[in-house]
Amino acid sequence: MTNAPRGTKDILPEQAAAWNYVEKKIRELCGLYGYHEIRTPMFEHTELFHRGIGEGTDVVDKEMYTFTDRGNRSITLRPENTAAAVRSYLQNKLFADTALVKLFYIGSMFRYDRPQAGRMREFHQFGIEALGEQNPMVDAETILLALDFLESLGLKDLKLSLNSVGCPKCRPVYRQKLQEFFRDKLDVLCNDCKTRFDKNPMRILDCKADADKGFMQDAPKITDCLCEECRDHFDGLQGYLKDLGVSFELDSRLVRGLDYYTKTAFEIKYEPLGAQSAVAGGGRYDGLIEEIGGKPTPAVGFAAGLERVLLALEQQNLLPARQADTDVFVVALGDAAQAPAFELLIRLRRAGLRAAMDYAGRSMKAQMKQAGKSDAHFALILGEDEIKEQAVVCRDLQKSEQQKLAMGTVIDYLKRELSEA
């Protein structure tokens, strides 16, 4: 017996209702904010992610599902959707329609991680991308949509962290300052940080192993090194958020793992989830579009991990209660009644009633039991007597009352009763 591959999960009928509930919320919200759905392929040329996400990032270096297809192309299962959305935006010249293109997506992403609750190898993200505008108002809108999404599902106590990671003008300056600061402390730092020193010195600030080292406090902060443009942008964003009453925490150590981020970086945490508490994250990526071959175009976006959102909803008991899925259960007595019962079943469905019956020819008692378990409001009982009389016994399973009705009138009767209930 072959099981589902490690890190994947079947979404079973019972769970599907919760997924549909969340996806419906997403579509409503995106409609409200003017975002349009885009669906890009699950796999792309590996090259796209190398350019878009950046070599040297963990996602690209150790987490991608990459393979050579039969035509000798290097293909990668998308580990995120931003690069692909931008690729599509350029390939299909969406920029020609309007100056600002607002997209959202829902879909599977793939990363070869060690699985854990809230961290799957195939996982699902909902995300948005706003392409073509540099005004921090759009950054604020992006953050607000992310918060609205989570809050509209009933989640509370979300923590919004905010930072600016600068731009190609100021980040190199900051990098250098950091390296100067840490150079003489290299031998005290943990092994991870020694490699971070060259690769991504900003990550040293985020290191938990070295967090208690006294000198960490004195490390230069990115926000003190921003260029004027980035500074203004960051101030502008904070102003909008404050005006909107959105509370946030500045976190100068918040660094996004993907290379394409510039200026705004943010993360929304739901801490009860434990290690995988980052429920949504995003930011601005003004350099990405040019990197992928378009004209320089400012852009912002975020992505939310749906497994994590569902996990949080489950934990907080915020998922909608299961609905009864049957209106009427047809009970057939004896072999002779089977065919007429089946016919009645189909007529009920054609009339828009959710009807079910037993196909196994079981005892009446067993069928009644099934009817009771199905949460059906009514049972229609059909035996030889009823067939002779062109009638059917209609039992209200909630009131435990029953009456014999003429076959021709049952459907109307049921429709009336059910619409009242």
Add this chain to the structure above:
RNA sequence: GCGGCUUUGGUGAAGCGGUUAACACACUGGAUUGUGGCUCCAGCAUGCGUGGGUUCGAUCCCCACAAGUCGCCCCA
């Protein structure tokens, strides 16, 4: 990729080196003839994650692997 913990039927689980692997729920059937949700009775793991090993004998001991889970890394 690293470290810890876990792994018994459809589910929740008890269990001891040695032939009935508890109990509960679920499921199926029945308690005299055509009626559910209550009650009662019966049935339901030749099997204890997989593969090795130790032993006269292992679900309970050892090893490896796998999966799950917690934390790290990273991220959503």
